[in-house]
Amino acid sequence: MTKKILSLLFFIQFSISYCQQLPISESTKISIITVGLADEVHSLYGHTALRIQDYKLNFDLVYNYGMFDFSTENFVAKFAKGDLQYYAAAYPYADFEYSYREDNRSIYEQVLNLSTLEKQKLFDKLNTSLLPENTFYTYKFIDRNCTTKVIDIVNEVLENKPIVKKNINSSTYREVLFPYANNHFYEQLGINIIFGQKVDNQATTIFLPLDLYDNLKAISYKNEPLVSETNIIFEANRTTPISYLDSIYSLIVVLLLFVILNKKATNIIYFTFLGLIGLLFSFMSIYSFHKELFWNYNILLLNPLFLFLVYFIIKNNTKWIKKISIICLLSLGIYCLYVIGKIHFIIVLPIIITTSIILSRLILKRQN
Incomplete structure (x- = not known):
């Protein structure tokens, strides 16, 4: 595990030094990637990342804000306390896609309708977020996670911060979260009895990957759809077996x-x-x-x-x-x-x- 992390950090540093000097081409595509659900606790709610493809310059990278290290000292205590450090990393998109295909998790791509100048600004912003002083952040379940980090960094570049929740109704955060743990009764029970009053507030922000995916379909930017193209990269065929022991x-x-x-x-x-x-x-x-x-x-x-x-x-x-x-x-x-x-x-x-x-x-x- 340690060797993998060191190799990854080396790749990140190399990417930063290379990419910060790199003007992207007009054909560059920037996409928000949404990964579907799985059955482990940390994967019940999906995942969000950013993808940048520039075939003229021959790179295809994913920027992933959901990285964490299980070998962190006192990992469980830090996670429970709320000061566990997540970090951002950039690495070849092919590796990202391969790992989620192996896990049989759906992968959806939404290409953003941005000008070349906006793409360059976003690309530069992403690379700045990988600098040692910026890459780590304190994970918060609703307020700061892989999805909110992607929203924040894109909104910083675009005018009037267009990515906001459009499908607001009377649902609370608890009601939004509840169906994600269907067929995982004891996880559903545990999540609901450990959460207190805050999750009973009306859900007015986007904090889950699939909710971002749905909201992006309805968001306009400069009088045009923010998403110019939606691609189903991989559609998982998965079913969660019903277990009476977990019911x-x-x-x-x-x-x-x-x-x-x-x-x-x-x-x-x-x-x-x-x-x-x-x-x-x-x-x-x-x-x-x-x-x-x-x-x-x-x-x-x-x-x-x-x-x-x-x-x-x-x-x-x-x-x-x-x-x-x-x-x-x-x-x-x-x-x-x-x-x-x-x-x-x-x-x-x-x-x-x-x-x-x-x-x-x-x-x-x-x-x-």
Whole structure:
């Protein structure tokens, strides 16, 4: 991995020194490339890059703003905190296309309708973004990613920043994101319970590759379509197999076991698990720079108070078991009222029902 990265960085430096002095020809084509979805967590939402072809000067490069290094020290902690550094790289387009064909991911090209002067400005801007002082940026899920970086750099060159969201409706960011994880239930559940209030705001900006692809079709520039040509470079034929293990049904079966068994030990396991997740989310909302994690009301579902409840269950402290159970049940009721109209309500409903049943049993069992 290290050798590959060093080779890539060498190529980048070579490209910068070469391309910065290079006036492009009138026949140069600049395209926005959209890559389709895949099944891994980091590929659920697609990818965006820029392509520059100049056959007279014999180069065809892709500028990719979605580069990151898995071998980064404390990678997971940095990603969670929100200070993981992504970087830009330029390399042969053929390598880019080959890798995504190998992954069986669709590739779409939208050629931008720009003047030669605008193409030159954009080309120069792209190469400037590869300089050591510019190439790294702090990744943000909605506000700064491979798609927003492409939008920003193109808008900087064009008059009046024409690339803006055209298909604005009442949908929230959460509602926009939700269908991307269809057939990936536990990823869908995890994404929706770790995100807080921000993703419930109306989606007014473009931050996803396919949304950019759709919006570019409707954008005009200087009274002409911004996209002069759309090409399907590769159409993937992929289907995500339906797995009952990765579905709401498997969750219901597991939760049903806790309800049926109704033992002290199973209650301790259940509330310890939920409480630890809630404690983690509470910590993340303070520790992380990701604004999407702030004000996470899902903590009312995955309540850190469950850990105190576990302690008193172990100690057989009837008084405090009842008090904390009532507090947690009231919190759960508030949560239910708050999320009942939100798109992820159905997928958290089994947890709401199970927790309500177990808490109610604890309260009724300790009635005088």
